[in-house]
Amino acid sequence: MPPDYRPRRQSMFDRGLDARYSRRALAYRLQGSAPVYVGVQGARYPLQIAVRDSASHAVSDRSHLRVLYTTVGVLLGVCLVALLFWLILRNRVYLLYAAFLATQLLYLLYSNGEGYSLPLLRLLAPFGVKGVWFVTTLAIIVAVYFLLDFADLRKRVPAPAGALILVGAWLPMLMLALLVSPWPVGKNWFPNLGNGLLLLVNLLAIACLALAWRRGGRHAGLMLLAWVPLVVMSTSRAVQISSGSPLPGWLEYGLPLTLAYAGVVLMLGLADRMLAFRRQRDQAQDRAEHDPLTGAYNRAGIERRIEWALRQQHDDYQQLSVLFLDIDHFKNINDRYGHAVGDTCLRTLAEIIEAQRHGGRLGRLGGEEFVLLLPGANLHRATDTAEVIRRSIEVQCKQVAGVLLGMTVSIGAAESARDETAASLIARADEAMYAAKKAGRNRVVAAAAKG
Numbered sequence: 001m002p003p004d005y006r007p008r009r010q011s012m013f014d015r016g017l018d019a020r021y022s023r024r025a026l027a028y029r030l031q032g033s034a035p036v037y038v039g040v041q042g043a044r045y046p047l048q049i050a051v052r053d054s055a056s057h058a059v060s061d062r063s064h065l066r067v068l069y070t071t072v073g074v075l076l077g078v079c080l081v082a083l084l085f086w087l088i089l090r091n092r093v094y095l096l097y098a099a100f101l102a103t104q105l106l107y108l109l110y111s112n113g114e115g116y117s118l119p120l121l122r123l124l125a126p127f128g129v130k131g132v133w134f135v136t137t138l139a140i141i142v143a144v145y146f147l148l149d150f151a152d153l154r155k156r157v158p159a160p161a162g163a164l165i166l167v168g169a170w171l172p173m174l175m176l177a178l179l180v181s182p183w184p185v186g187k188n189w190f191p192n193l194g195n196g197l198l199l200l201v202n203l204l205a206i207a208c209l210a211l212a213w214r215r216g217g218r219h220a221g222l223m224l225l226a227w228v229p230l231v232v233m234s235t236s237r238a239v240q241i242s243s244g245s246p247l248p249g250w251l252e253y254g255l256p257l258t259l260a261y262a263g264v265v266l267m268l269g270l271a272d273r274m275l276a277f278r279r280q281r282d283q284a285q286d287r288a289e290h291d292p293l294t295g296a297y298n299r300a301g302i303e304r305r306i307e308w309a310l311r312q313q314h315d316d317y318q319q320l321s322v323l324f325l326d327i328d329h330f331k332n333i334n335d336r337y338g339h340a341v342g343d344t345c346l347r348t349l350a351e352i353i354e355a356q357r358h359g360g361r362l363g364r365l366g367g368e369e370f371v372l373l374l375p376g377a378n379l380h381r382a383t384d385t386a387e388v389i390r391r392s393i394e395v396q397c398k399q400v401a402g403v404l405l406g407m408t409v410s411i412g413a414a415e416s417a418r419d420e421t422a423a424s425l426i427a428r429a430d431e432a433m434y435a436a437k438k439a440g441r442n443r444v445v446a447a448a449a450k451g
Contacts, residue, residue: 002032005037008028011128013116013128014116015116022061023112023114030051068108068114071259072256074264075104076105079098079102081267082267083095092149096145099146100146104139108255108256134176136194137176140168140172140197141176144205147205148165150219150223150269151217151223157211164204175193202227202234202235206224222266230255230262233258234255236254297363299364301363303363303422306425306426309373310422318376319377319378319415319416320415321379321382322372322373322374322429324413324414324432325369325370325386326410326433327407327409328408330368337401344400345407348407349370349407349409350362352389353370358385358388358389359376377415382413382414382415390408394408410433410436413444428447
């Protein structure tokens with residue numbers, strides 16, 4: 001440039017670029033009308049050259065930075081949330097998601113040149129374009145492992161998932177090893193091989209996700225919603241760079257906006273995944289707390305619910321009672337008619353109580369002993385409920401499994417006292433039940449108030 005026409009060389013990796021402009025372009029301020037000579041050295045792809053007035057360039061530059069750093073903010077925020085989830089839940093899919101977002105964020109910053117103007121990130125500047133290649137390849141590897149875990153591809157599509165690991169993880173790792181090695185051969189082979197490998201990985205990933213989705217993988221479908229737009233934008237950008245054609249606005253900003261969109265969609269997917277795990281955990285816990293024969297709670301399940309109800313009672317000043325039910329002469333039923341008939345008696349008792357919907361929760365302590373929790377019921381109401389149950393069983397269980405049994409129950413009722421525990425409340429109801437047994441069975445006895 002005039003007046004001395006000394007060469008002024010710049011690259012996006014330089015630290016001393018004009019701070020008034022972003023690094024989306026290398027900007028030179030032109031003055032006067034003398035000729036200006038421009039040359040491009042070392043570029044692998046055709047570059048666009050244009051002369052613009054400084055005001056319009058500044059406006060365009062600010063718009064570019066707003067879009068870029070809005071995307072960076074979204075990705076960084078979601079990345080931090082994912083890291084927080086990982087620290088709390090210790091599920092590695094959240095760590096992989098955070099790593100996926102972090103590597104995509106680095107690629108976005110370095111490919112736009114802004115990474116070389118930021119502290120710490122500018123440490124990669126001395127490596128030049130090889131640093132961009134490294135970050136891009138690392139992003140591919142992390143994305144593949146995140147895909148595998150998020151969409152559960154190893155389980156749903158094992159053979160295609162194995163091919164994806166080979167092409168999208170092991171081969172890129174080998175390429176990275178060669179890139180950073182002191183191998184004397186030049187590295188010009190890297191971009192063409194890397195671009196071809198990226199295209200292959202994208203196609204294979206879409207095929208794996210589509211197949212997993214067809215096989216019922218809900219999260220694979222969510223991943224497709226996020227992944228396909230990314231593939232379309234990144235492929236279009238690669239074609240534009242390779243051809244040297246002008247860069248339209250939708251393509252320049254499409255990739256960062258698509259990354260932000262993918263980050264939000266995948267975070268929703270991870271939230272859905274967490275809810276699914278919670279449902280599975282709750283279902284497993286529910287099965288573990290239920291008696292498989294009668295469907296009632298087992299001892300641990302009913303004692304836990306009594307403890308919860310007692311705490312709630314103390315907080316809300318509500319009444320609470322329990323009934324202790326025991327089938328009369330149950331050992332004789334088993335000995336005379338067999339355990340199959342005895343099991344039918346147990347199931348029938350549970351079905352009768354559940355069908356009457358007393359608002360309580362039934363638990364089987366073991367053998368023929370049951371406990372019915374009645375939140376909000378005082379001793380008088382609990383005794384009335386027990387009498388209804390006793391009469392129902394006496395009437396409906398004269399014949400069980402085709403055998404004339406005349407099955408009856410003895411019931412003890414107890415109302416909770418202040419500072420009562422589940423064990424003491426059940427014990428008092430049990431004592432009342434034994435009093436009913438001693439009084440002749442097939443009756444209800446209320447426990448005395450706790451002194």
